[in-house]
Amino acid sequence: MGENVFEKTENFVMKTYNRYPVSFVKGEGCWLYDSEGKKYLDMLAGIAVCNLGHCHPKVSEAICQQAKTLIHTSNLFHIEPQAELAELICKNSFGDKVFFCNSGAEANEGALKLARRYGTEKNPEKYEIVAFKQSFHGRTMAAVTVTGQGKYNEGFGPMIPGVKFAEFNNIDSVKEVVSERTAGIIVEPVQGEGGVVPASREFLRELRQLADEFDAVLIFDEVQTGMGRTGKLFAYQNYGVEPDVMTLAKALGNGVPIGAIVTKGKFSEVLKPGLHASTFGGNFLATRAGVEVMKIMTEPGFMEGVKRKGEYLKKRLEEVAYEFPERFEGVRGLGMMLGLVCREPCGDIVASALKKGLIINCTAGNVLRFVPPLVISEEEIDYGIGILKEVLKENGAKG
Numbered sequence: 001m002g003e004n005v006f007e008k009t010e011n012f013v014m015k016t017y018n019r020y021p022v023s024f025v026k027g028e029g030c031w032l033y034d035s036e037g038k039k040y041l042d043m044l045a046g047i048a049v050c051n052l053g054h055c056h057p058k059v060s061e062a063i064c065q066q067a068k069t070l071i072h073t074s075n076l077f078h079i080e081p082q083a084e085l086a087e088l089i090c091k092n093s094f095g096d097k098v099f100f101c102n103s104g105a106e107a108n109e110g111a112l113k114l115a116r117r118y119g120t121e122k123n124p125e126k127y128e129i130v131a132f133k134q135s136f137h138g139r140t141m142a143a144v145t146v147t148g149q150g151k152y153n154e155g156f157g158p159m160i161p162g163v164k165f166a167e168f169n170n171i172d173s174v175k176e177v178v179s180e181r182t183a184g185i186i187v188e189p190v191q192g193e194g195g196v197v198p199a200s201r202e203f204l205r206e207l208r209q210l211a212d213e214f215d216a217v218l219i220f221d222e223v224q225t226g227m228g229r230t231g232k233l234f235a236y237q238n239y240g241v242e243p244d245v246m247t248l249a250k251a252l253g254n255g256v257p258i259g260a261i262v263t264k265g266k267f268s269e270v271l272k273p274g275l276h277a278s279t280f281g282g283n284f285l286a287t288r289a290g291v292e293v294m295k296i297m298t299e300p301g302f303m304e305g306v307k308r309k310g311e312y313l314k315k316r317l318e319e320v321a322y323e324f325p326e327r328f329e330g331v332r333g334l335g336m337m338l339g340l341v342c343r344e345p346c347g348d349i350v351a352s353a354l355k356k357g358l359i360i361n362c363t364a365g366n367v368l369r370f371v372p373p374l375v376i377s378e379e380e381i382d383y384g385i386g387i388l389k390e391v392l393k394e395n396g397a398k399g
């Protein structure tokens with residue numbers, strides 16, 4: 001096999017990740033295969049990215065064709081699949097217009113710029129952003145500033161000024177920080193990295209009201225919750241609360257890097273020509289993948305299937321929590337974005353499951369996160385739950 005990937009990574013790749021000693025060489029549907037030929041059930045989907053499973057035939061075919069035809073021309077020219085993807089997103093959401101970029105952080109960065117521009121055009125002092133504790137919005141400077149978890153921004157200060165934090169699902173704490181100086185409010189409908197915590201319907205409704213009252217841009221970060229993850233195409237559709245701006249990334253290209261900012265009405269007019277841009281954003285390859293993803297997810301019956309299987313997975317996880325009450329507090333989440341809440345840190349469970357061929361991960365220290373490809377079958381869910389139970393039995397009372 002030539003030189004070892006582990007050694008090369010150690011020698012030449014900047015050590016910003018703690019990687020497992022596993023390297024996958026092939027993927028199909030919910031399954032990954034490592035360099036030794038061992039197969040794994042993937043209930044993480046590349047962190048909520050491969051929502052249609054690995055190498056979905058239609059997506060792979062589309063990007064192969066596109067790669068042979070035209071990959072990139074820049075946004076100085078019109079790009080057919082970009083226009084088509086924008087139309088598909090708008091016709092299936094609250095949105096009127098879309099801006100394309102390349103990642104979640106970049107989408108949030110753009111959305112925050114939009115909010116500040118909107119605010120400061122009314123009043124130079126109207127630049128504040130309200131964000132939430134335990135949130136996660138990405139690693140660029142503005143995104144990491146609005147991320148309400150110290151470990152992500154310690155030592156990178158000073159952060160951008162004007163960001164105020166409130167408690168998630170606590171509207172009174174928002175009322176304490178929101179004012180005429182608030183340009184935008186950024187929130188995840190379900191906090192992902194914060195431990196798979198859904199917002200309450202009441203909370204999002206009241207945020208909507210506060211945003212209207214103070215003329216602030218309401219931004220939903222749907223980078224993780226978007227693209228069918230929560231049992232609807234977009235999570236806000238579960239709540240009956242529309243944002244002014246929504247950011248997308250992760251699963252929009254099923255693995256091809258792409259991000260998007262979706263806007264409504266007057267908020268679509270804030271970023272005028274020259275005010276924001278991206279070299280790669282919305283190029284042929286990425287948007288061709290996105291078009292295919294959108295077409296598949298909007299086929300009749302697709303989302304119903306996700307909802308049904310999400311409920312099934314939740315039920316199976318609740319059984320696990322019930323069977324091991326000394327280890328688990330319970331299950332929370334929405335659709336196929338579920339967290340099994342542990343009473344203790346759960347990194348050991350993740351590592352043991354991986355050895356047995358099940359891929360899951362641990363978020364917020366003590367929450368086992370299940371974000372499998374949405375195309376997972378009930379049989380595959382059963383298989384995964386089987387491995388999880390084996391691990392829990394072998395790990396004994398504690399672990």
Ligand SMILES: *Cc1c(COP(=O)(O)O)cnc(C)c1O
Pocket residue numbers: 102103104105106108136137138139188192193221222223224225249250
């Ligand atoms: C993953 C994630 C991001 C960051 O996306 P990147 O593509 O890694 O920059 C932002 N917001 C949420 C909610 C995420 O889950």
